[in-house]
Amino acid sequence: MDKIFIPPIKIQGIKTKLLPLIERNVLPLDELLWVEPFMGSGVVGFNLRPQRALFADNNPHLIAFYNAIRFEKISSYIVKNFLTEQGKILSERGDDYYYEVRERFNKFHEPLDFLFLNRSCFNGLIRFNREGKFNVPYGHKSQRFSKAYVTKIVNQVRYVEESLLCFDWKFLCQDFRETLAQIDDSKQVFIYCDPPYIGRHVDYYNSWSVEDERTLCDTLKNSGKYFMISTWLQNKFRINSCVEDIWKFCRTEMQEHFYHVGAKEINRNSIVEAVLMNYEPPEENNGL
Ligand SMILES: C[S@@+](CC[C@H](N)C(=O)[O-])C[C@H]1O[C@@H](n2cnc3c(N)ncnc32)[C@H](O)[C@@H]1O
Structure with missing residues (x-):
């Protein structure tokens, strides 16, 4: 990925910084349908540029925005x-x-x-x-x-507009359960999930509980499809116990990054983020 594309709508939890880690660990997407049930800003799928993709989110405004571009209501x-x-x-x-x-x-x-x-x-x-x-x-x-x-x-809008001319990308407003239920057995798919962090209920569209996390895990496991989820592992104060409790069967790759809260050195905190996968590392990165 030479240059990271930043989408027109920004959201909290945008995974721009995690993109290199995701790119190194994703499977070659040429033959696979990319399914992203928590698209948020769309930065991940938009940069990986799969030929076919289903982007979904429960926030209707994000989906309406991209559908307006797709159906040429806005340009x-x-x-x-x-x-x-x-x-x-x-x-x-x-x-x-x-x-x-x-x-x-x-x-x-x-x-x-x-x-x-x-x-x-x-x-x-x-x-x-x-x-x-x-x-x-x-x-x-x-x-x-x-x-x-x-x-x-x-x-930024033009990038999406032009991508929609080359690729088969769909946008649906729905709960992740519905998105995952839509994947039938015959489809060769790669599922990338980036759910909200547990316990950090920041707004109407972002409540997330341990029960949701378990449902997501069970559904992904039972689907038999390749999947990757991104999450956090630890920060200065806490360890994310769900990774051990719920996702322990997954392979983990991690990355640490620093973020600043104010100008002082003391406010420079680090967070370890990770991608969890149910498959072995791709043999060689296909340069997506
Ligand atoms: C952490 S953000 C995704 C960030 C995205 N990967 C990015 O880089 O911009 C989580 C997203 O999940 C959506 N969401 C929350 N609960 C959901 C649910 N039950 N079903 C589908 N989407 C949900 C939120 O609206 C939010 O856009």
């Missing part, structure tokens, strides 16, 4: 005009306008408004409250949608 050209125009209004009216768009999105759920909010809200977060309403505040910055920023987003 890079439309995005450029929209963000340029809306960005101009935002620079004139500031906070008031951001909250107006947020309200509009919570009523009509338009994919372009979702993109606008995701790229102008505080810290680029997506978070939905108990009623499923987007509730992230404005991320103050003068010239939010500068010409360079709009171009960057437009290029």
